[in-house]
Amino acid sequence: MSTFISIEQVKRSLQRLSKVHTFFGTSFLAFKSIDLPVGRTSQAIFSQIADSILLKHYQPAQRYEGFYNPFKTSKGEQHWVKPRYASTTLQRITTDTFGKAFIHPRNSSEWGWQEDYIERLREKLDKEQPVPAFDLAVWLFREKEWPIGSTANDVRDHLFNEYNIRQPEIAALFDLELPAETDGWLRGDPITEQELLMLIGDPPNSTPAEGATLQSLEIDQVGLAKHFEYEAEERLNLITGDNSLGKTFLLECIWWALTGTWPEGQPMLPRAEAERDDPHIQCTIVASGRAPIHLDYEYAWEKGTWNPSSKRKALPGVVIYARFDGSFAVWDPVRQQKEETTGGGPPGEEGRPGMLFFHGNEVWDGLRRNDPYQRQMGWLCNGLIHDWLAWERGGPIHQRAFGAFMACIEALSPSEDQPLRPGKPRQLPFDSREFPTLLMPYGEVPVIHASAGIKRMLALSYIMVWSWSEYERNSELARRKPEPQMVLIVDEIEAHLHPRWQRVIVPALMSAVSKLASGVSPQIHLATHSPLVMASAEPLFDEQQDSLYHLKLDEEDPSHVVLERMEFNKHGSVDRWLTSDVFGLSSTRSREAERAISHANSLQRGEPAPTAETVREAHEELRRVLASDDVYWPRWRFFAVQHGVNE
Secondary structure, X not given: OEEEEOHHHHHHHHHHHOOOOHHHHXXXXXXXXXXXXXXXXXXXXXXHHHHHHHHHHOOOXXXXXXXXXXXXXXXXXXXXXXXXXXXXXXXXXXXXXOHHHEEOOOOOOEEEEOOOHHHHHHHOOHHHOOEEHHHHHHHHOOOOOEXXXXXXXXXXXXXXXXXXXXXXXXXXXXXXXXOOOOOOOEEOOOOOHHHHHHHHOOOOOOOOEEEEEEEXXXXXXXXXXXXXEEXXXXXXXXXXXXXXXXXXXXXXXXXXXXXXXXXXOOOOOEOOOOOOOOOEEEEEEEOOOOOOEEEEEEEEOOOOEEEEOOOOOEEEOEEEEEOOOOOEEEEOHHHHHHHHHHOOOOOOOOOOOOEEEEOHHHHHHOEEEEEOOOOEEEEEEOOXXXXXXXHHHOOHHHHHHHHHHHHHHHHOOOEOOEOOOEOOOEEEOOEEEEEOEEEEOOEEEEHHHOOHHHHHHHHHHXXXXXXXXXXXXXXXHOOOOOOOEEEEEEEOOOOOOOHHHHOOHHHHHHHHHHOOOOOOEEEEEEEOOOHHHHHHHOOOOOOOOEEEEEEEEOOOOOOOEEEEEEOOOOOOOHHHHHOOOXXXXXXXXXXXXXXXXXXXXXXXXXXXXXXXXXXXHHHHHHHXXXXXXXXXXXXXXXXXXXXXXXX
16 A cells, blocks of 8 residues: 655645745756766756656646746746746746856856855855755655655655755755654545645636635625625525515625626616725635635726626536526526637626526527627527427437426425426417426416416426536537536525425425436525525525525614524424514514504503503404414403403
């Protein structure tokens, strides 16, 4: 068995190497590798011997032809360097900065060490601090297999043996001390490229990582938000709050943070009192196995747009936004990169590459291309009515899509006793199309005549399956592996649903997403003001991977909306959810009943002192607004009888 240097040790070593001059980890090793003579010269093409070191030790990203320089850099310089680094910058540094250590006739390939080269090199050490030998060895041999029982001393000495570094050089140029924090410096498997890039960052011009999800969102002086902070969890994020307090606003900003587009092209605007530099939308998105990417958007007052502080280095996977009005927005990262590469529309808010927006009827009838930039017409999506039957009759080519669609529909059915199942297609008067139907207890119903609740679940199922199928197809055409991460944003999931349906909708939705394909990992952001929806989440809510946020008016400043994270407590019954801090009702009865009981309680407290007349008036009002078996009656009747009021 073997062991490997751990990523934690590489991180510690990189911190110390950041103070070391590039020469000692590159040019010096290149000359040592060819046993450069002392006091005389020999033929050596610098770019070739330097490239041999760079290619061996400093090319951690397979997709980038350049190199990573872990050493000290000048202010403003990047650690990633270009492929011609050896023949340009590195050769200039070697001949200019370290020229006194060499015998090197100008414009020749003759190289040799001066007799006093060790002293000359020592003079160039940063503040006379020797090169940390162990840390340099950690970087150089981070992929090497080490025998079980290897010590830090073995790693350090391997550097000297590998590059023929002699004792006088070791004594003058290298720090031989071993770090104290060697715990966990070895592990059983090699460091992956993903792990290393998470530590050092992606190379320039690299394709953005895909499959990112939202980690955090911070909104300042935008819309109704003076300051919102939203820390998203990896699985389920529930958002509650009264009407007009910003649930939809927050979902729109979540979509923007992930995709860089606004669903209908209309950006959120700064608050009226905001100063020029006040409005900000900041977010952190993270792709699996990659370092988190922080983005800061500032509002461009002259253009009315939001400008990013830097180019996106990570893209989400498929993102689906089911809006409150029945429209949908869909984001496909493969489509986005194709459109930006081929010029299928300008990047940014106007062109909105990567996004398709469906009005409610377009989900059913299809979405046509209307591209003013290329003047191409065609169908971007055939629509549910067409695709349902095409998938059903398409044989093996559409078998998986149809199976996923039926599985989603079944998962999102009102109950196990009433599953949504397809009937026989039929034509309708004065329409040449065939329409799918649903089997209902009272007969077959064309899907366009189904109830509003059923139509919304059908539309959601279709958009999820269609979007994922298109993403897989686009990925295959682009010869790319589809990422399993997707983000689902749903506003008012309870819209049009019977209470019985609302009571199961959250687990049903999570089950439906799992039917899309094996291994699909969703992050869900769901806004609701239904206690039944909250109750449906109780069996599966996990504080480690789920969150609950609540929007409310600030008690001290009612003109200020606050977004707060709440602990998710199981309340069981809907009544208890309604009177919880999430919904804030003082009673689950009607408002009139609540007032009548409040007045009756005041009389029982003697505020004001009860009389036979006031007690009778209160009794009559209670009879008008309360059910005959209301739990309040026993308490009241005893008091009423004491004051001469009998039924």
